[in-house]
Every structure is written in structure tokens, then in C-alpha cells.
Amino acid sequence: MRGGALLDMADRDLQLAELVAAVRASARYRTIDPQVIERVGRTALQRYSSLKAAIKATKTELHQMIGAYADQAPLYDQWLAELRQAMDGTARKAVCRRLMAAHASTRERLPALEQLYPACFGDQPPQRILDLGCGLNPLAIPWMDLPANAYYAAYDIDTDLCSFLQAALPLLGVQGEAGICDLALGAPPVAADVAFVLKTIPLLEQQQRGAGVELLRAIQAPRLVVSFPTRSLGGRNVGMATTYRNYMAAVAASEGWSPRVIELPNELVFVIERHTPSRSRM
Ligand SMILES: C[S@@+](CC[C@H](N)C(=O)[O-])C[C@H]1O[C@@H](n2cnc3c(N)ncnc32)[C@H](O)[C@@H]1O
Structure with a gap:
């Protein structure tokens, strides 16, 4: 040189x-x-x-x-203290609900918590769960009805959020890990029974065209739960549902998937069964 x-x-x-x-x-x-x-x-x-x-x-x-979703600086230490003080399932759910309201993404899902996870899992609650671009979605664990030995691996790009979730997972009754993974560069090398990719694909496609599809292909899980917002953060309906239905239809056609659709008030959820063996590292 x-x-x-x-x-x-x-x-x-x-x-x-x-x-x-x-x-x-x-x-x-x-x-x-x-x-x-x-x-x-x-x-x-x-x-x-x-x-x-x-x-x-x-x-x-x-x-x-990342920044557009949080309305206020998260008070992670206080949140952990509140979770520690929650003595039973009802109290834990009340705290989690309140904390999820701090993030726009989880806040708009609050009315659908009771229905969403049973609709995704049916009579097969997963034992190993991946949550990619997780935000505060792990705080919905109390609604997932997971088995006693469940393992939850959550990834995002915010170091403080990941430290909080790492400490919160045992308080939510699961083993697990929360860590940094830049999904624009690929999926974490971790296998699971189900992977949540909730409202994160549009952001990845914005960061790097094609990164969303690449991610879905690379995830090591036979079942994917992938969702898209249907209203802008300001609450406007700007044709997002049609855009993302078309996006998923194209991906599903090219991959040979037949997604099941769950429609929530502000979110379109696709449940994809891939029937591929998962290579377990957990
Ligand atoms: C719209 S929020 C969705 C949060 C959560 N999945 C939910 O639906 O409640 C998008 C999340 O993706 C994360 N994110 C954005 N770009 C990312 C990237 N390149 N790799 C990993 N996570 C990313 C953000 O930090 C944020 O938590």
C-alpha cells in the first residue's frame, strides 16, 4: 500500500x-x-x-x-426493583404491563397480550425462544405460558436494555440471556423452537436493503413469528398493511412458506412453520 x-x-x-x-x-x-x-x-x-x-x-x-420508540428515559434500576417486589403472577403482570407502556411498540400491543401468544403457539408452547430486535417484548413472558424449563434468548442493539433484560429474565421465571446482536449483519448463532421478529424487519430493510429477508432465512428456528406495524408511530394509516402483506407474500412465495396471519389493531402478525430441524446450541 x-x-x-x-x-x-x-x-x-x-x-x-x-x-x-x-x-x-x-x-x-x-x-x-x-x-x-x-x-x-x-x-x-x-x-x-x-x-x-x-x-x-x-x-x-x-x-x-431505536430512538423513535422510547418516549422517556427508561428507569431500569427502578423497574428491576418493581419486578423483584412483585410476589405473584398477578402482581408481576401488573408491573410488566406498566413497563411495556414505556415503549411505543409494546404499548400498542397491550390490549392484545391475552390473545396473541396463545394464537402464535397453539397447544405447543415453545421451550426455547429467540426474540430478535426484542425491545421490551420479553416483558410479555408472563402471558406466554412457557414450560418451567423454558430458555429465552433476547437480542437488541442497546447495551442498557440488554443488561436490564439479562437481570429481568430470572424474575420473569425463565432462564436465558439478553445480548447485543446487529441483525443487519445476520442472525445470532443460536437455535430455538420459535423466533419472534416483531416489528423489526422494516427497520432492517431501511438500514440495508434485503437484510430483513436474509435474516428470516438465516434464523435457526422451525417456527417464525414475524410482525409489521400497520400504523405509523403518529397513529396514521398510510397503507402500511398492504405494503407489508405484499412484502411477506413475496418472501413466502420465494421461500415456499404458507404463513398464518393474525390481525391485531395496529400490527400484522405472520406465523410461519418451516419444518426445518433446528440446530440447537442452547
Ligand atoms: C419497533 S421496535 C420493536 C421492538 C419489539 N420487537 C416489539 O415489537 O415490541 C424495533 C427494535 O429493533 C431494534 N433494532 C433496530 N435495528 C436493529 C439491528 N440492526 N439489530 C438488532 N436490533 C435492532 C431496536 O433497538 C428496537 O428495540
Whole structure:
């Protein structure tokens, strides 16, 4: 490599480090996994000649990925204390309901909690569950009627959220793990009986065209529960149901899947049985 090219690379690395530091200085993005910030920032630096513009573009994309869904800073320590104090199933459900209301995605699912999970699982509650781009959905475990030895593996890109969920899983009565996984780069190497991919595919497709389909193909689970929002975060109906029905119809046709559809007030859920053996690592 010539000296000039080496200097260029060092320059770009320096710019990237500066960008990541600038983005992480903002409380809103501090908890996003630094490697995700780097991935988004690298693309922004290729697109914009000024560092300032690249930082702004990175923040905008991160906001769409994660920031737009939380209305208030989560109080994880307090939430854990509340979960610890919940002495029985009824109290635990009451706390979980309240906590799920803090995230737009889980909040709009609250009226459907009693119906959704039995409708997904039928008479076969899974023992091993993957939850990809999980947000606060693991707090719906009390409604899932999982067996005593259930193992729940949840992944997202927010470090504080994952630490909270790691501590919360035993309080919700399951064994499990919560960790960082950038789904735009692929599925975690973990097998399960069912994988939830709730309202996350549109975000992945926005981050990298084709990343949503790639993810669905790569997940190691015979049953997928994949959902899409049917209203914008502002509550508008802008043809999203048709768009995502068409999206899933195209994916299902190319993969030979016959999804079952569950319609919730703000969400379209597809249950896909793939009949592929899962390669267990759990
Ligand atoms: C619309 S929310 C859905 C949350 C949850 N699945 C639900 O439906 O309640 C999207 C979630 O995907 C996560 N996310 C966005 N981009 C991601 C990526 N590249 N890899 C993993 N998770 C991602 C966000 O942090 C957020 O928690």
C-alpha cells in the first residue's frame, strides 16, 4: 500500500473515531452498541464530505432505528426493583404491563397480550425462544405460558436494555440471556423452537436493503413469528398493511412458506412453520 493511501486510511479511522465519540456524547445514543454506531457512521462518512454532516446523518439513522420508540428515559434500576417486589403472577403482570407502556411498540400491543401468544403457539408452547430486535417484548413472558424449563434468548442493539433484560429474565421465571446482536449483519448463532421478529424487519430493510429477508432465512428456528406495524408511530394509516402483506407474500412465495396471519389493531402478525430441524446450541 502506498504512503498516501495509508495516510488516507488513518485519516478515515480518525474521523470515524471522532464521529463515534460525538454520537456517544449524546445521552440519546450513548447506550447503542458502539459497533452499530461505527457501522452506520462509516456509511455516513462515505456519503458526506463534512464530519458534521456525517454525524448528523448518523444520529438521524440511529433515531429511526431505536430512538423513535422510547418516549422517556427508561428507569431500569427502578423497574428491576418493581419486578423483584412483585410476589405473584398477578402482581408481576401488573408491573410488566406498566413497563411495556414505556415503549411505543409494546404499548400498542397491550390490549392484545391475552390473545396473541396463545394464537402464535397453539397447544405447543415453545421451550426455547429467540426474540430478535426484542425491545421490551420479553416483558410479555408472563402471558406466554412457557414450560418451567423454558430458555429465552433476547437480542437488541442497546447495551442498557440488554443488561436490564439479562437481570429481568430470572424474575420473569425463565432462564436465558439478553445480548447485543446487529441483525443487519445476520442472525445470532443460536437455535430455538420459535423466533419472534416483531416489528423489526422494516427497520432492517431501511438500514440495508434485503437484510430483513436474509435474516428470516438465516434464523435457526422451525417456527417464525414475524410482525409489521400497520400504523405509523403518529397513529396514521398510510397503507402500511398492504405494503407489508405484499412484502411477506413475496418472501413466502420465494421461500415456499404458507404463513398464518393474525390481525391485531395496529400490527400484522405472520406465523410461519418451516419444518426445518433446528440446530440447537442452547
Ligand atoms: C419497533 S421496535 C420493536 C421492538 C419489539 N420487537 C416489539 O415489537 O415490541 C424495533 C427494535 O429493533 C431494534 N433494532 C433496530 N435495528 C436493529 C439491528 N440492526 N439489530 C438488532 N436490533 C435492532 C431496536 O433497538 C428496537 O428495540
